[in-house]
Amino acid sequence: MEKLMVRGGRPLRGTVQISGAKNSAVALVPAAILAESEVVLDNLPLISDVAVYSEILQELGAKVVRSGDTMRIDPSDLQAKPMPNGKVKLLRASYYLMGAMLGRFGEATIGMPGGCNFEPRPIDQHIKGFEALGAKVTNEHGSIHIYAKELHGAKIYLDVASVGATINIMLAASRAKGSTIIENAAKEPEIIDVATLLNAMGAVIKGAGTETIRIEGVEKLHGCRHSIIPDRIQAGTYMIMAAATRGDVLIDNVIPKHLEALTAKLEEMGVGVEELDESIRITGAPEYSAIDVKALVYPGFATDLQSPMTTLLTQAKGVSILSDYVYGTRFKHVPELSRMGANIRVEGRSAIIEGTRLHAAKVKAADLRAGAALVVAALTVEDGVTEITGVEYIDRGYDRLVENLTSLGAEIWRETES
Numbered sequence: 001m002e003k004l005m006v007r008g009g010r011p012l013r014g015t016v017q018i019s020g021a022k023n024s025a026v027a028l029v030p031a032a033i034l035a036e037s038e039v040v041l042d043n044l045p046l047i048s049d050v051a052v053y054s055e056i057l058q059e060l061g062a063k064v065v066r067s068g069d070t071m072r073i074d075p076s077d078l079q080a081k082p083m084p085n086g087k088v089k090l091l092r093a094s095y096y097l098m099g100a101m102l103g104r105f106g107e108a109t110i111g112m113p114g115g116c117n118f119e120p121r122p123i124d125q126h127i128k129g130f131e132a133l134g135a136k137v138t139n140e141h142g143s144i145h146i147y148a149k150e151l152h153g154a155k156i157y158l159d160v161a162s163v164g165a166t167i168n169i170m171l172a173a174s175r176a177k178g179s180t181i182i183e184n185a186a187k188e189p190e191i192i193d194v195a196t197l198l199n200a201m202g203a204v205i206k207g208a209g210t211e212t213i214r215i216e217g218v219e220k221l222h223g224c225r226h227s228i229i230p231d232r233i234q235a236g237t238y239m240i241m242a243a244a245t246r247g248d249v250l251i252d253n254v255i256p257k258h259l260e261a262l263t264a265k266l267e268e269m270g271v272g273v274e275e276l277d278e279s280i281r282i283t284g285a286p287e288y289s290a291i292d293v294k295a296l297v298y299p300g301f302a303t304d305l306q307s308p309m310t311t312l313l314t315q316a317k318g319v320s321i322l323s324d325y326v327y328g329t330r331f332k333h334v335p336e337l338s339r340m341g342a343n344i345r346v347e348g349r350s351a352i353i354e355g356t357r358l359h360a361a362k363v364k365a366a367d368l369r370a371g372a373a374l375v376v377a378a379l380t381v382e383d384g385v386t387e388i389t390g391v392e393y394i395d396r397g398y399d400r401l402v403e404n405l406t407s408l409g410a411e412i413w414r415e416t417e418s
């Protein structure tokens, strides 16, 4: 097992290039199996979730070739194989195989997804969507079996604006007979990215990015080339790291609009934020004010930045309150930050954070963003080396993290645990 070693206390300085978005990539790769010819994806992040997904597609019979940041997926020989176990358990987004296989073959058997289980993450809205499209869904020994003689369009109101359910319904409905309307759809930028790819493949989807999405089903989808949007969560994490180390960093290849909620909160604390066309410059300040933050669905403050933000708030003067209204118990980073000296109390869906200096410790990442929170913390520590285990979670979503931080002047390296 690998661990990350960090000797902190150095302000980050320089420029970091942001890769394509994990949450787009893990939907676009399975979306490609709906095509009858080759799909080429550019700006793909180098993360383990994408590597695992490409192996899953190969197990299903697709030809997948990755070269640098580009992946070519030829799904012509794909088979409708059941995937009850194995690699589907390694990532959350394996649930997109349900919608994609259903759209392509009219059936799918997929094990319940794995990935970051920071709290129970139901998929009832995905299932409700498949059933509305005419599928029969059963749970067989922990695998979801979905079958439809014919998929037909439907009007589907989502009880919660779920990212995964919205995308899964788009995937299946793009091959259904007739029109589908998703009401109370999620509005995250990654949903627009998936709709853009599907439309380039010949689908007819309107309204992605709003709460009402209309999909006209088509008989066939074809190959195309598509470039993935920048990863707003990785970008946000570097913005937080730059602020926490009182550095000066240009975060490049981003869409600043996707980061508006974070930008507003950083400015409220006293962090310098300059928005440029495709980059954001963060300039740290000696002192930050305590603030309150509420994680909400997009365009609200992203829950995926809640954990790293918790760490930044330990560097503010006074008491901050950070509440998560998407995942109300996503606080596995808190006990680990406490080992590093943080003064944080969790009450219901809120963390109450009192500013303090952090010190080096041996800590464990319990999930992807909890891991990011620990890296932010380790970068602020002025003496000693912090050891972070659970690196496999961090590798799910951060493209070339050690290389990027090293180029910004951080002392960070990997060691193999004996």
Ligand SMILES: CC(=O)N[C@H]1[C@@H](OP(=O)(O)OP(=O)(O)OC[C@H]2O[C@@H](n3ccc(=O)[nH]c3=O)[C@H](O)[C@@H]2O)O[C@H](CO)[C@@H](O)[C@@H]1O
Pocket (backbone or CB within 6 Å): 023, 026, 092, 093, 120, 121, 122, 123, 124, 125, 126, 127, 160, 161, 162, 163, 164, 165, 186, 303, 304, 326, 327
């Ligand atoms: C691969 C991917 O894109 N992952 C992201 C996606 O996860 P994911 O798609 O799993 O998250 P959802 O948007 O579905 O979840 C939002 C909320 O809805 C609830 N819910 C969801 C589905 C359902 O069928 N029933 C239900 O009750 C969840 O428990 C949660 O409280 O969006 C989350 C919220 O922005 C992010 O943290 C994840 O990084």
Ligand SMILES: C=C(OP(=O)(O)O)C(=O)O
Pocket (backbone or CB within 6 Å): 022, 091, 092, 093, 115, 116, 304, 368, 369, 397
């Ligand atoms: C929770 C996350 O991802 P996933 O849904 O893939 O587990 C995340 O990216 O923070």
